Amino acid sequence: MMQESGTETKSNGSTIQNGASSGNHLIECSLREVRSNGETTSVEIGAADLAHLQQQQQALQVARQLLLQQQQQQQQQQQQQQVSGLKSPKRNDKQPALQVPVSVAMMTPQVITPQQMQQILQQQVLTPQQLQVLLQQQQALMLQQQQLQEFYKKQQEQLQLQLLQQQHAGKQPKEPQQQQVATQQLAFQQQLLQMQQLQQQHLLSLQRQGLLTIQPGQPTLPLQPLAQGMIPTELQQLWKEVTSSHTAEETASNNHSSLDLSTTCVSSSAPSKTSLIINPHASTNGQLSVHTPKRESLSHEEHSHSHPLYGHGVCKWPGCEAVCEDFQSFLKHLNSEHALDDRSTAQCRVQMQVVQQLELQLAKDKERLQAMMTHLHVKSTEPKATPQPLNLVSSVTLSKTASEASPQSLPHTPTTPTTPITPVTQGPSVITPTSMHNVGPIRRRYSDKYNVPISSADIAQNQEFYKNAEVRPPFTYASLIRQAILESPEKQLTLNEIYNWFTRMFAYFRRNAATWKNAVRHNLSLHKCFVRVENVKGAVWTVDEAEFQKRRPQKISGNPSLIKNIQTSHTYCSPLNAALQASMAENSIPLYTTASMGNPALGNLAIAMKEELNGAMEHTNSNGSDSSPGRSPMQAMHPVHVKEEPLDPDENEGPLSLVTTANHSPDFDHDRDYEDEPVNEDIE
DNA sequence: CTATTACTAAACACCA
DNA sequence: ATGGTGTTTAGTAATA
Numbered sequence: 001m002m003q004e005s006g007t008e009t010k011s012n013g014s015t016i017q018n019g020a021s022s023g024n025h026l027i028e029c030s031l032r033e034v035r036s037n038g039e040t041t042s043v044e045i046g047a048a049d050l051a052h053l054q055q056q057q058q059a060l061q062v063a064r065q066l067l068l069q070q071q072q073q074q075q076q077q078q079q080q081q082q083v084s085g086l087k088s089p090k091r092n093d094k095q096p097a098l099q100v101p102v103s104v105a106m107m108t109p110q111v112i113t114p115q116q117m118q119q120i121l122q123q124q125v126l127t128p129q130q131l132q133v134l135l136q137q138q139q140a141l142m143l144q145q146q147q148l149q150e151f152y153k154k155q156q157e158q159l160q161l162q163l164l165q166q167q168h169a170g171k172q173p174k175e176p177q178q179q180q181v182a183t184q185q186l187a188f189q190q191q192l193l194q195m196q197q198l199q200q201q202h203l204l205s206l207q208r209q210g211l212l213t214i215q216p217g218q219p220t221l222p223l224q225p226l227a228q229g230m231i232p233t234e235l236q237q238l239w240k241e242v243t244s245s246h247t248a249e250e251t252a253s254n255n256h257s258s259l260d261l262s263t264t265c266v267s268s269s270a271p272s273k274t275s276l277i278i279n280p281h282a283s284t285n286g287q288l289s290v291h292t293p294k295r296e297s298l299s300h301e302e303h304s305h306s307h308p309l310y311g312h313g314v315c316k317w318p319g320c321e322a323v324c325e326d327f328q329s330f331l332k333h334l335n336s337e338h339a340l341d342d343r344s345t346a347q348c349r350v351q352m353q354v355v356q357q358l359e360l361q362l363a364k365d366k367e368r369l370q371a372m373m374t375h376l377h378v379k380s381t382e383p384k385a386t387p388q389p390l391n392l393v394s395s396v397t398l399s400k401t402a403s404e405a406s407p408q409s410l411p412h413t414p415t416t417p418t419t420p421i422t423p424v425t426q427g428p429s430v431i432t433p434t435s436m437h438n439v440g441p442i443r444r445r446y447s448d449k450y451n452v453p454i455s456s457a458d459i460a461q462n463q464e465f466y467k468n469a470e471v472r473p474p475f476t477y478a479s480l481i482r483q484a485i486l487e488s489p490e491k492q493l494t495l496n497e498i499y500n501w502f503t504r505m506f507a508y509f510r511r512n513a514a515t516w517k518n519a520v521r522h523n524l525s526l527h528k529c530f531v532r533v534e535n536v537k538g539a540v541w542t543v544d545e546a547e548f549q550k551r552r553p554q555k556i557s558g559n560p561s562l563i564k565n566i567q568t569s570h571t572y573c574s575p576l577n578a579a580l581q582a583s584m585a586e587n588s589i590p591l592y593t594t595a596s597m598g599n600p601a602l603g604n605l606a607i608a609m610k611e612e613l614n615g616a617m618e619h620t621n622s623n624g625s626d627s628s629p630g631r632s633p634m635q636a637m638h639p640v641h642v643k644e645e646p647l648d649p650d651e652n653e654g655p656l657s658l659v660t661t662a663n664h665s666p667d668f669d670h671d672r673d674y675e676d677e678p679v680n681e682d683i684e
Numbered sequence: 685c686t687a688t689t690a691c692t693a694a695a696c697a698c699c700a
Numbered sequence: 701a702t703g704g705t706g707t708t709t710a711g712t713a714a715t716a
Binding site for chain 3: 521522524525526539
Binding site: 476477478514515516518519522523526551 | 692
């Protein structure tokens with residue numbers, strides 16, 4: 001385990017550096033992944049100890065093999081067609097991904113949506129790398145599917161051509177050929193269906209393995225903070241940036257195979273597909289609607305006038321509004337102006353964020369409604385209110401179903417020192433409202449991931465989530481206590497204030513008070529880093545940062561994956577790369593997502609998170625900066641940021657902002673929506 | 685296998 | 701006497 005992750009770090013190290021220099025290592029990875037047909041997969045997954053991940057990989061391998069077979073068959077069909085003298089789409093094997101035209105707009109690849117990815121992450125089952133791999137696999141699948149669909153579409157056209165020819169040329173004995181094509185198409189349709197099923201199975205298996213806990217009617221709640229800070233003007237600004245930075249970024253990444261597959265969004269080369277990938281169905285239901293490729297492909301032309309990117313004679317590509325006389329010219333325009341390039345993908349990504357934000361907004365409002373209804377006891381009288389428990393706030397409604405699942409849902413019993421009600425935070429250590437029904441009372445007290453940075457990222461992102469959901473925060477008590485103290489204006493708190501912070505920040509600590517309060521006291525006494533200071537009004541607790549840093553390295557040495565990501569993100573500096581990184585994070589690494597969205601509320605916990613990362617950094621970087629007392633390693637890294645981040649101050653929403661601002665930007669804390677806590681000063 | 689760390693539980697002391 | 705606070709010990713689990 002340790003050794004594995006160690007090698008992983010090293011092997012990734014080179015990748016990081018590549019990425020740092022070229023800014024495209026993800027692309028390269030993706031391509032490599034696609035080309036080598038999975039051979040690199042095992043390398044990519046460092047923590048292959050997760051059994052289900054391996055299963056997942058196997059499933060994907062199988063799926064890809066099947067897809068390859070299908071591709072071969074497809075090529076045979078092409079060859080047959082060529083023999084028959086028809087003009088056929090030209091594709092070659094070597095670069096399947098690069099040849100995908102952009103015009104197929106009506107398809108719904110069954111990719112894991114970013115939301116689902118987020119959920120997976122929040123369950124802390126997968127490391128970002130593993131997710132990356134999954135993503136890449138998904139992309140490979142999707143690309144292949146795309147090609148198949150494309151080919152299928154062309155076949156359709158050819159068939160029509162043939163028919164036309166026959167009609168014009170009279171009844172010529174071409175029927176055998178036509179039949180052949182027809183049967184080919186039939187077979188092809190079946191293949192497509194198979195593929196759809198495969199991907200669905202893939203998703204199902206994900207769900208089965210607990211990697212995905214999305215269930216119908218369950219919006220992906222934990223995403224809430226994701227785009228909270230996103231206001232329309234910001235979005236517009238983003239657009240501007242994305243558009244303007246186009247030329248700059250072109251030079252950066254065009255040379256490299258111009259195929260950026262680092263995100264699910266991007267991988268859908270056709271711009272209009274973005275909306276499909278993040279289609280509300282997929283994200284809110286978790287049950288990806290299976291659109292039969294047949295219908296979509298067949299009806300492509302017919303449905304052309306309802307093209308989501310075309311309306312009123314205007315291209316509705318965000319920020320475009322080019323006038324297109326008819327649909328044909330629109331298609332031309334689409335293919336020429338919005339082809340697969342960095343700009344389009346970036347725009348795609350922004351659009352994705354927009355949609356996400358809207359979805360989140362919707363989810364929030366729903367949640368609000370739910371809370372209101374719950375508050376008004378609508379729940380008891382109107383069972384319809386409960387079927388959509390959007391948040392754990394409504395976990396009351398779970399008590400019935402979850403009674404067998406988790407003692408956590410028991411009423412507040414602080415005085416009864418019964419078995420520590422450790423919630424189901426373990427296996428999938430973040431519980432989504434739904435998963436709570438499923439997961440049994442895993443009594444393992446500490447998950448192996450208990451202190452893993454990934455959780456830290458998670459917590460930062462899902463601060464709101466932890467506030468409402470009774471999910472055990474993946475921090476040590478010491479970290480949390482320190483966090484609470486550092487957040488206070490005077491950097492000192494009484495024990496009671498610490499208690500209050502805990503309960504305010506984490507729903508989890510609103511119950512089992514006896515247990516965790518004891519633990520808090522225990523930690524305060526035990527750790528030298530907590531210093532008791534006699535005060536006028538009693539004793540307060542402070543943090544001896546030096547002592548705290550001393551004991552950090554031990555904590556999270558386990559997970560270098562995030563470190564890699566952090567470092568990677570540090571090295572990106574161009575706006576586009578920042579955007580790419582952000583959106584990549586969006587799909588696979590929640591940490592930066594939140595930051596990139598500039599959610600002002602994550603400041604405080606971000607600090608804790610940062611500290612966790614610090615520990616990791618310090619530990620892994622054996623060169624490790626003699627972390628001077630009171631200074632976190634992250635601070636030592638600051639110059640790097642400053643140097644490499646030539647972005648304007650507003651660029652705080654960039655992927656780096658979390659790290660950058662966590663400790664040093666008072667502004668960051670000002671906007672927090674914490675009710676009773678006075679706005680605290682910056683640290684140190 | 686050992687050492688370390690974190691967590692839980694609990695006993696105990698002190699004090700207002 | 702009681703509850704809050706603080707200290708300490710013991711046992712368990714995970715990890716390096």
